Amino acid sequence: MSSIDASIPPPTAPRPAALDALGTRARFGHENYINANYGIKSWLLTKDHKRIALLYLASVTVFFILGGIYALTIRLELLTPAGDIVQPMTYNKLFTQHGIIMIFFFLIPSIPAVLGNFLVPLMIGAKDLAFPKLNLLSWYLYLIGALFTIWALLNGGIDTGWTFYTPYSTTFSNSYVVAAGLGIFINGFSSILTGLNFIVTIHTMRAPGMTWFRLPLFIWSHYATSLIMVLGTPVIAITILLVAMERIVHIGIFDPRLGGDPVLFQHFFWFYSHPAVYIMILPSMGVVSELISTHSRKNVFGYSFVAFSSLAIAVFGFLVWGHHLFTSSQSVYAGMIFSFVSFAVAIPSAVKVFNWTATLYKGSISYDTPMLYALGFIGLFTIGGLTGLFLAALGLDVHLTDTYFIVAHFHYIMVGGALMGYLGGLHNWWPKITGRMYPEGWGRFSALVIFVGFNLTFFPQFLLGYMGMPRRYHAYAEEFQVLNVMSTAGASILGFGLLIPGIYFIWSMRYGKFAPANPWAATGLEWRTASPPPTENFFRTPVVTWEAYEYRPMEEMEVIGPDKEQAAQPAHGEATT
Amino acid sequence: MQLPRLPFTPEQASTVSGQVDALYTYLVAITLFFSVLVTVLIFYFAVKYRRRSENELPQPIAGSVKLETMWTVIPFLIAMTIFVWGASLYFTLYRPPKDAIEIFVVGKQWMWKFQHTEGQREINELHVPVGAKVKLTMTTEDVIHSFAVPAFRIRSDVVPGRYTFAWFEATKTGRYHLFCTEFCGTNHSGMNGWVEVMEPTAYQAWLAGGGSDSPAAQGEKLFQSLGCATCHRMDTQGRGPVLTGVFGKPQRVQGGGDVTVDEAYIRESIVNPTAKVVEGFQPIMPSYQGQVSEEQLLQLIAYIRSLGAPAAAGGTTTTTTNGQSGGGAQTTTTGIAPDAQRSNPLNSTSPRLGGAGSGGASQSSGNSNQMPGGGNSNR
Numbered sequence: 001m002s003s004i005d006a007s008i009p010p011p012t013a014p015r016p017a018a019l020d021a022l023g024t025r026a027r028f029g030h031e032n033y034i035n036a037n038y039g040i041k042s043w044l045l046t047k048d049h050k051r052i053a054l055l056y057l058a059s060v061t062v063f064f065i066l067g068g069i070y071a072l073t074i075r076l077e078l079l080t081p082a083g084d085i086v087q088p089m090t091y092n093k094l095f096t097q098h099g100i101i102m103i104f105f106f107l108i109p110s111i112p113a114v115l116g117n118f119l120v121p122l123m124i125g126a127k128d129l130a131f132p133k134l135n136l137l138s139w140y141l142y143l144i145g146a147l148f149t150i151w152a153l154l155n156g157g158i159d160t161g162w163t164f165y166t167p168y169s170t171t172f173s174n175s176y177v178v179a180a181g182l183g184i185f186i187n188g189f190s191s192i193l194t195g196l197n198f199i200v201t202i203h204t205m206r207a208p209g210m211t212w213f214r215l216p217l218f219i220w221s222h223y224a225t226s227l228i229m230v231l232g233t234p235v236i237a238i239t240i241l242l243v244a245m246e247r248i249v250h251i252g253i254f255d256p257r258l259g260g261d262p263v264l265f266q267h268f269f270w271f272y273s274h275p276a277v278y279i280m281i282l283p284s285m286g287v288v289s290e291l292i293s294t295h296s297r298k299n300v301f302g303y304s305f306v307a308f309s310s311l312a313i314a315v316f317g318f319l320v321w322g323h324h325l326f327t328s329s330q331s332v333y334a335g336m337i338f339s340f341v342s343f344a345v346a347i348p349s350a351v352k353v354f355n356w357t358a359t360l361y362k363g364s365i366s367y368d369t370p371m372l373y374a375l376g377f378i379g380l381f382t383i384g385g386l387t388g389l390f391l392a393a394l395g396l397d398v399h400l401t402d403t404y405f406i407v408a409h410f411h412y413i414m415v416g417g418a419l420m421g422y423l424g425g426l427h428n429w430w431p432k433i434t435g436r437m438y439p440e441g442w443g444r445f446s447a448l449v450i451f452v453g454f455n456l457t458f459f460p461q462f463l464l465g466y467m468g469m470p471r472r473y474h475a476y477a478e479e480f481q482v483l484n485v486m487s488t489a490g491a492s493i494l495g496f497g498l499l500i501p502g503i504y505f506i507w508s509m510r511y512g513k514f515a516p517a518n519p520w521a522a523t524g525l526e527w528r529t530a531s532p533p534p535t536e537n538f539f540r541t542p543v544v545t546w547e548a549y550e551y552r553p554m555e556e557m558e559v560i561g562p563d564k565e566q567a568a569q570p571a572h573g574e575a576t577t
Numbered sequence: 578m579q580l581p582r583l584p585f586t587p588e589q590a591s592t593v594s595g596q597v598d599a600l601y602t603y604l605v606a607i608t609l610f611f612s613v614l615v616t617v618l619i620f621y622f623a624v625k626y627r628r629r630s631e632n633e634l635p636q637p638i639a640g641s642v643k644l645e646t647m648w649t650v651i652p653f654l655i656a657m658t659i660f661v662w663g664a665s666l667y668f669t670l671y672r673p674p675k676d677a678i679e680i681f682v683v684g685k686q687w688m689w690k691f692q693h694t695e696g697q698r699e700i701n702e703l704h705v706p707v708g709a710k711v712k713l714t715m716t717t718e719d720v721i722h723s724f725a726v727p728a729f730r731i732r733s734d735v736v737p738g739r740y741t742f743a744w745f746e747a748t749k750t751g752r753y754h755l756f757c758t759e760f761c762g763t764n765h766s767g768m769n770g771w772v773e774v775m776e777p778t779a780y781q782a783w784l785a786g787g788g789s790d791s792p793a794a795q796g797e798k799l800f801q802s803l804g805c806a807t808c809h810r811m812d813t814q815g816r817g818p819v820l821t822g823v824f825g826k827p828q829r830v831q832g833g834g835d836v837t838v839d840e841a842y843i844r845e846s847i848v849n850p851t852a853k854v855v856e857g858f859q860p861i862m863p864s865y866q867g868q869v870s871e872e873q874l875l876q877l878i879a880y881i882r883s884l885g886a887p888a889a890a891g892g893t894t895t896t897t898t899n900g901q902s903g904g905g906a907q908t909t910t911t912g913i914a915p916d917a918q919r920s921n922p923l924n925s926t927s928p929r930l931g932g933a934g935s936g937g938a939s940q941s942s943g944n945s946n947q948m949p950g951g952g953n954s955n956r
Contacts, residue, residue, distance in 0.1 A: 089763050161760045167737060168720040172686070172762060256738025257866060259849065262721060263736060296626070297633065302640035327723065328734045329741045332671050336664050343656040347649060354648040355640075357615055360622035364633035367623075375619055382615050386608040393659050395666020396600050399730040402723055402758035463585035466601065468727025470758040473766035477754060483585075551634055 032435065032532040047132035048535055053118035054433070055139050056109060061502075063105040063146070068495060070098035075457075075491040078484050083475035091474040092159040093175070099162030104184050105146055107418050108276065111283035112229075113142070113194055115425045116222050118433060120198055122526035122533060123216050125207025125542040130200040131193075138193035145187030152176035152183065161472060163273075166254035166265040170246040178247055181240040188233045191279075195229030198222055207525070209544030213307075216524050216548055217293075217300055220307040221286025224314035228275045228282075232318070236272035239265065263328055270321035278317040281381075281413055282310055284421025285352055288374045291424050292356050294522040295371035296363030299549035302355040309348035316345040326397045335394055342392035349385050353378060368520070369443030373424025376451045380416025384409060387462065405465025411458045423450070423501065430505065431515030435532040438508045442500060449497035456490025517559065523549055528560050590753055590774065591729035592746045593669060598730075600662050607655060670731060673744035677712035678705075681792060681875045684715065684722035684735045686761055687768035690872065694879075695784050696791045701770030703755065705747055706780035712744040714840065718871045723759035726772055734759055740840045747774040796880025799873055803865070817862060818855045822885035829856040843878050 033050045043051055074094050077085045086094065117135065121128050129135050152158055158180040160169040169177050202223050206215070243265070245251050252258025254265045293300045300306055322330060322338030356378055365371070387409045391397050400406060430438050460483035469480045476484070518527040523546070529538050538560045546552075582589065583602060589595050626635075680703070681692045692698045705711050715724060715735045724743060725732035733743040757768035775783060789795075800806055808817035818828070824843075827835035830853045836842050845852050847869065850862035869877070 083766065088766065092760075092763065092765070159763075163760075165721060165760065168760070168762060172720050256736075262738070296635070297628075298635055299637045301638065302645050305640065305645045326667070327732050328721075329736050329739055332668060335667060339664060339667075340660055343660050344653075346656060347653050350652045351645065351649055353615060355645075357618050357622070358644070360619065360626065362635055362638065363622070363626050364628045364635045365623050365626050366628045375623065378619060379612070379616055382612050383608070386604075386611055389607070389656065389659055390601070390604050393600060393604065393663030393666075395663045395670055396597060396604065397663070398667065398670050398732050399597050399601075399727070401732065402725070403727075466587070467585055468587050468725070468754060468756070470725065470756045470766075472760045475766045549637075551637065553632070553634060 030530055031534060032530060033535045034435070034532050036535045045136070047128070047136055049117050049121050049129045049132065049135055050433075050533065050535075050537075052135050052139055053114050056113040056117060056142070059139075059143065059146070060106050060110050060114060063101050064110075067098050067101035067106055068498065070094050070101065072491060072495055074098060075488040077474065078476070079488045081476050081478050081481050081484075086474075088474045089159060092161075092472070093157035095472055096158050096161050097153055100149065100158070100180060100184070102414075103162060103276070103280075104187055105142075105149070107280040107414060108191060109142060109194075110280075110418070110422045111287060111425065112198070112222060112225055112279075113138075113190075115287065115422070115429060116198065116225075116283060117194070119429065119526055120201060120219065120222060121205070122432075122529070122537055123219055123524055124202065124205060124210055125525045125538065125544065126201060126205035127536050127538075129197045130205055131197050134193050135197055138190040138197070141186055141190035141193070145183045145185070145190065147183070148186060149180050149183030152179035155179070163269060164240075164243060164265075165269075166243065166246070166262045167256070170243055170254055178244045181244055185237050185240045188237045191229045191233045195226035195233075198226040199230065202226075207542045207544055210525075211544075213304065214544055214546075214548050215307075216286075217289035217303070217306055217310075218283075218286040221282045221289070221310045224310040225279055225282045225286075227311075227314050228279050228317065232272045232275040232279075235268060236276075239268040239272070242268070263325070263330070266325055266328055267321065270324040271318070274321045274324065275314075275317045277410075277413065278313055280418045282313060284377070284418045284425075285310065287421040287425035287428075288356065288377050289352075290522075290524070291370045291374035291428055292359050292378075293549050294428065294520050294524075295368055295374065296360050296365045297521065297551045298359050298361075298363040299547075299551070300355065301358035301361070302351075303548060306352055306355050309351045312348040313345060316341060316348070320345055323392055323397070326394055327401055339392055339394045343389070346385060346389060346392070349381075353382055353385070366520075367444070368427075369438070369440060369447055370424045370428035370520075372444060372447040372451075373420050373427065376447065377417060377420040377424065380412055380420060380451075380454070384412030384416055387412065399468075400465055402471055403465035404461040404469045404471055407471050408458045408461035408465060411461070415458070416454060420450075423447075426505075427501075428520070429526070430508070431519045432526055432531050432533070434509050434512070435515050436508045436512030437515050437519065438501075438512060439504050442504045446497050446500035446504075449500065450494060453490050453492075453494030453497050457487050457494050458490070460484070460486045460490075518554070518557070521551075521554055523551055523557070525560075528558065587727040588749070588751070588753070589728070590747055590749045590751065591726075591731070592748055593666070594728065594730045594748075596666055596669070600659075600666060603662070604659065607659075671733075671742070673712040673742050674710050677710035677744055679712050679714060680705075681872070681879075682713050682715040682724060682735070683871045683875070684717035684719075684724070684757065684761075684768075686719050687757070687764040689722075689724070689755065689757070689768065689770055692792055692872065692875070693784065694791060696789045696794070697784055698789065701755075703770070703772045704780060704783050705772060705774055706777045707747050707750050707774050708777065710744060710746045712742060714875070715741050715743065716871050716875070720761045721759050722757045722761050722768065725756045725758045726753055727756070728753035729772075732758060738844075740844065747772075750774045750776060792876045792879035793883040794880075796873075796876035796878070796883075799869070799877055800880055803869070805877075808862070816859070818858060820881050820884055824882045824884070830854060831856050831860075840878050843881055844874055847874060847877065 033048055043055065046052060073086070074091070077083065077091055077094075083091065117129070155176055158173075158175045158177055160173050160175065160177060164177070164181070202215075202219060242253050246254055246260075250258060252260045254260045254262050256262060289300050289306060320338055320342045322334055323342045326335050326339075387405070391400055391406060391409060427438060427443055430436070464480055464483045467480065469476055515531045517529065517531050520527070525542055525544070526533070528542065540560060542560045582598065583605065586598060586601070589598060679694055683690045689701050689703070690698070691700070691703050713724065713733075715733065716739065717735045717737050719737065721737065722735040723732060724735055726745070729745040729747065731743050731745050733741050735741055751774055753772045753774065755770045755772050757765060761768060790798075808815050809820050811819065811821060813819055823838045825838060827837050830836050836853050842853070848864060848866040850864060851860040854860045
């Protein structure tokens with residue numbers, strides 16, 4: 001990379017080093033959001049979307065580690081057919097808590113609240129989100145919700161499955177359903193506020209010249225995600241309230257003995273929780289669109305089709321909840337309609353996969369870590385999506401639902417899709433977020449280990465599912481053991497693979513090479529400001545005169561630097577190599 | 578449909594197993610085709626168009642409406658073939674045939690309880706004849722369970738307050754896993770058992786060995802002991818509607834509209850009598866919720882049904898076709914006609930040893946011993 005524009009003076013710029021204890025200002029040589037001020041208070045009371053993103057990054061990482069420990073314990077128990085490591089009740093709590101933590105406290109906030117929070121204003125050329133205080137509030141709501149849930153876990157846990165099916169959750173379970181539910185209820189408001197903030201920001205705060213069709217696809221997918229967050233989350237909140245009221249005062253909404261209907265709960269629950277799957281995967285699709293384009297230096301093929309497919313997924317996603325109820329005594333005609341719409345919602349996802357693949361055609365494809373994650377994502381998401389067709393096919397779903405097939409399917413979407421996108425995105429924007437490069441060799445190595453470990457963990461589960469092994473089984477029949485051993489072996493490789501980025505990301509914050517403003521020679525506005533960006537994001541308001549993904553030689557790419565002189569300075573450009 | 582079985586598939590032991598596997602094979606082929614296509618393209622592009630110099634700047638390529646249309650329409654058409662195939666299979670799976678042997682299933686944390694029409698009861702073990710259609714009428718005493726037999730490719734949730742149905746026709750004798758597949762609490766993974774598919778003669782012998790009264794006969798006793806008979810009299814003088822011959826027929830209820838008298842309506846009328854009151858009667862019946870168990874409810878329903886099915890449609894076909902099902906080996910014992918039930922007490926008097934001995938088939942003797950006494954009692 002011969003000529004990378006940097007808006008930053010070289011690190012030796014004469015700044016009073018004594019001013020900052022950590023020495024960051026001296027090292028970065030420009031004032032940025034990290035070194036603008038110091039002290040715990042400056043972080044906990046910050047209104048800067050970038051700092052809030054880092055607060056989220058720290059908190060979702062803690063929950064990811066916790067959920068991962070649960071997952072490894074589950075896999076360890078399933079190494080042998082007998083239920084020998086933990087008690088049945090403990091096992092039930094393990095998978096319940098794994099699900100609750102991973103879904104509500106990791107996957108749903110992961111990309112939107114970390115990468116979205118950091119990047120949405122930068123990508124559209126805004127100084128911050130529309131409501132910075134609400135943004136901070138949303139993090140506190142997340143924390144309060146998390147505390148309730150942790151309180152429930154420490155006091156004995158919850159054993160209903162993350163799906164909280166009634167009447168088990170309302171009448172029979174002797175665990176902390178209300179406390180954990182309250183945690184999710186509060187956490188839901190954090191989602192709603194984030195979604196609301198994004199919608200308003202994208203509508204009103206785009207930089208001059210940043211028209212809707214010049215927006216990066218990351219923004220489109222976050223817009224679609226925000227719609228689901230704002231419209232869907234209240235439904236789960238109401239549902240949880242009803243469960244709590246049923247448990248506490250027996251109002252009889254779900255209990256058949258009081259005239260209620262337990263299957264009604266499943267309708268309510270999946271009305272949110274199916275769209276929630278799209279809350280998890282749509283942002284990841286947005287990330288992958290960016291990564292594929294950036295690392296092949298090509299405009300995304302069929303931009304408007306990819307953009308509108310996100311909206312189509314958000315809208316159709318609200319109409320398919322009944323496909324979780326094909327065997328729940330739902331009418332066969334209702335089943336038919338839900339099956340039909342489920343096949344329809346698969347099409348926009350297929351369109352995205354084909355467009356990403358076509359983007360590679362005649363590109364300039366790098367093998368940088370983010371690209372490895374993006375390419376891995378396409379493969380795994382394709383398998384995850386196609387196995388969804390098995391489950392949308394009514395007669396086949398009868399045999400497959402509630403087995404390991406469904407466990408494998410949604411892990412291909414949630415881990416193979418959402419998590420891979422998150423990790424790829426984290427690598428891609430790490431230079432922008434921290435101003436430091438991660439070690440590329442270790443990055444590629446761990447991406448490969450994670451890919452292998454992931455497939456070894458979850459592919460055998462498809463086979464187990466078709467053979468009939470039910471999910472949520474603490475002990476299982478002997479003929480299922482070989483595949484379970486493979487799955488557990490894969491899980492340990494996956495766990496090991498995930499440790500590596502955990503280590504080098506922390507290492508790189510202190511020892512990584514300095515990142516230039518635009519290490520990937522990408523086109524987005526976020527790459528035209530310094531790394532890390534200043535508190536106000538840009539030294540002056542950017543004016544957008546180019547289309548999305550319009551790749552040009554680096555010399556021609558306008559940089560929004562502090563002033564002309566600095567912008568014109570030559571870069572310390574070999575950071576990527 | 579005789580396709581070779583793919584690896585990692587369970588045994589095909591029912592008439593629908595092969596059909597489900599055929600759809601599965603079709604989907605595996607589609608999945609392989611598209612994932613190999615995408616993977617090969619990605620690898621090919623990634624190698625062919627790898628970055629050769631840091632300054633490379635590829636030509637932008639505008640989208641192509643033609644291509645977009647192509648890869649929207651073709652996947653949609655393929656998806657529609659899967660949809661139609663899957664839906665027609667679903668109808669097969671969830672439309673129980675009329676001429677089936679009926680077995681009552683009650684789920685309970687954490688066991689499966691079965692009662693055959695002849696009165697035989699068993700727990701976590703279900704004996705059925707090969708080559709006969711079997712319909713399961715299911716409910717639960719507590720939480721939602723799900724009844725699944727992978728070898729038959731069937732599954733149906735079992736929901737409190739409702740009756741759900743499943744049916745199958747076993748094609749191969751043997752023992753097959755039976756799982757609860759809806760999480761139901763602490764010992765969920767222990768809520769499983771076996772389906773024992775037997776030769777019809779062995780099944781008959783097994784049925785003969787140590788049964789109790791038929792559900793309908795037990796229901797009749799309950800009908801007397803609970804005092805139902807004082808209001809629901811055989812003549813029209815009672816304070817409640819006459820129940821003879823109502824099953825399967827529409828009844829006009831207060832507030833307008835007709836309700837077909839089926840399992841669900843009878844159940845509701847016992848546990849929540851005021852919900853839909855038959856026209857011309859007062860809502861004076863007390864609720865029996867908590868006083869009758871799910872099994873007793875099923876017995877009461879069996880009794881009311883035995884009081885006469887709709888004359889032309891149901892009654893005759895049920896009894897005649899029952900005789901023909903299962904290879905013609907059965908007699909009226911598989912039916913639920915009143916006279917069949919009356920004859921059942923005789924079965925229970927026949928000595929257990931005789932039943933096991935005359936069974937002939939090896940499985941029957943082994944398994945009638947596995948459910949001694951306890952299998953016949955209520956718990």
